[in-house]
């Protein structure tokens with residue numbers, strides 16, 4: 001065991017295995033970077049194969065990194081991703097359900113197709129990824145699932161009805177999953193960020209200046225902290241935002 005001074009936590013030197021969805025850019029890419037630098041080998045996913053291949057090449061400088069291009073709209077993607085993780089990593093210690101899509105429109109301009117697409121990517125895919133990963137996580141000494149929700153997992157902003165519904169759904173399934181697997185030692189966490197400086201926030205949070213945004217690296221640090229902590233206390237959810245009012249105000 002060595003002490004990781006930067007994060008003040010005990011960290012084993014044994015390499016761990018993580019699956020991170022949507023890690024070709026944005027928050028997922030930053031999560032992948034920090035995990036790759038802290039003894040994790042990775043399977044990362046993305047929709048665009050070229051962008052994914054570039055991320056795999058860059059990340060491979062610090063860890064064993066594999067990529068699988070998979071569209072979360074495809075119902076077969078969750079199982080395909082987890083099967084690939086077993087094949088190339090030999091198991092999973094950490095699943096980070098990060099891939100997501102934004103959508104902003106007033107309710108009256110939102111269509112059935114919009115609903116189906118956003119709910120599928122942001123809620124259905126993490127549900128089935130978590131389900132498919134459980135048999136492999138049960139074989140891990142320190143199994144963790146981390147879901148990337150949003151402040152709109154609890155709040156609601158104008159023009160974000162479908163996006164907000166999808167992130168509320170993710171919060172709901174996470175609460176149930178956390179209870180269902182708690183006694184098997186599998187920890188399940190929900191991180192709920194406010195505006196993070198990525199391509200997505202340009203459309204979703206035009207009200208926040210880019211230099212005021214939370215950085216993707218800050219979310220990466222929280223993921224690492226949650227993945228590595230060993231205490232008895234349960235952390236259900238972490239909200240990180242830049243507003244001065246409490247979320248329930």
Ligand SMILES: NC(=O)c1ccc[n+]([C@@H]2O[C@H](COP(=O)([O-])OP(=O)(O)OC[C@H]3O[C@@H](n4cnc5c(N)ncnc54)[C@H](OP(=O)(O)O)[C@@H]3O)[C@@H](O)[C@H]2O)c1
Nearest residue numbers: 022024026027047048071072099100150195196198200201
């Ligand atoms: N940015 C924010 O302000 C913010 C705040 C709260 C929560 N979040 C959440 O954080 C997560 C990451 O957001 P981000 O800001 O990093 O977004 P981003 O920069 O737009 O990146 C999204 C990632 O998800 C992948 N993805 C999108 N649609 C997909 C699909 N249909 N199938 C497979 N992969 C897909 C993208 O792959 P490609 O590169 O191939 O397109 C990319 O890797 C999302 O769940 C988002 O809802 C973001």
